[in-house]
Amino acid sequence: MPRTDRDGNPRQTSPRSSSCTDSGAALASTFGDHVTAPAWRAKPTYYQVSAEDRMIHPDNERRMAARMNPRKTIELDAGHASLASRPADVCELIELAVRETGA
Template sequence: MSDKPTIVLVHGFWGGAAHWANVIVELNKRGYDRIRAVENPLTSLADDAERTRKMLRQVDGPVVLVGHSYGGAVITEAGGLPNVKALVYIAAFAPDAGESPGQLTQEMPPAAFDSIAPDSDGYLWIKQDTFHESFAQDLSAEDALVMAVTQKAPLASTFGDAVTAPAWRDKPVWYQVSTEDRMIHPDNERRMAARMNPRGTVELAAGHASLASQPRPVADLIEEAARQTTG
């Protein structure tokens, strides 16, 4: 087994751990043999943060904690554990104390905001007929179709859950901006990144699902964080 850190990946709304598939394969090719992907319930920020903490506590040794989309809020809330050495945000929310993903979205609405629709049970979905153009316009129609059909809807109330103690205030941070993002406004991503004073920022000409469409540069950023914080 290598001396590289464990990489823990945290998904966002409308997907599960498998959204990281391409990044997992790319990291493994680079010698990262300890990779975990959290499967969050998407029932509340508290639930998702605790699920992530449970996985982090199972890891022996240093961790690079990576979040995509709403997963950024989860790693912000859960990343204060001592074995977490770096936080990496992939087109992700990075709320400050008292802020929620919903509040940040309303301050700077993204292009595809109207594609999000609630159902009668209190869950939020991306409309299937606009999923490709909204979430993953730089993926093939077939890949986007699978994402649309298998999307994991969050409870709508989760969107309004606020962060309590942001881990990025005490941990080294890296951030990837998706310049063609239609689910989080690219300027919102830039704003959230800038206030964290990241050690590294990269902008990719990608939609929201950059983890699927551009796994190599995403893995580059994760690897940079791993090298700078864990040797």
């Protein structure tokens, strides 16, 4: 199914692609903008650790989760693209967050 990139150029995606794994490169400003008030300090958080992640070490994920003090943390036997490989588990966490926060 043809889609377009941020510049409007057509690109091909596989039928199995999802928006989370097919979103293109991050904007350059993502790495240069200064965050003054991270949302996780004021809003409820939920965290999912990918135990087999080889892009972000799982110990770093656990440290990030601890810093956020989430209401719930789950750990999945999954790699970096856990949303694609374990969608039901990730959806359960999201649904829990919706139920608990009334979002």
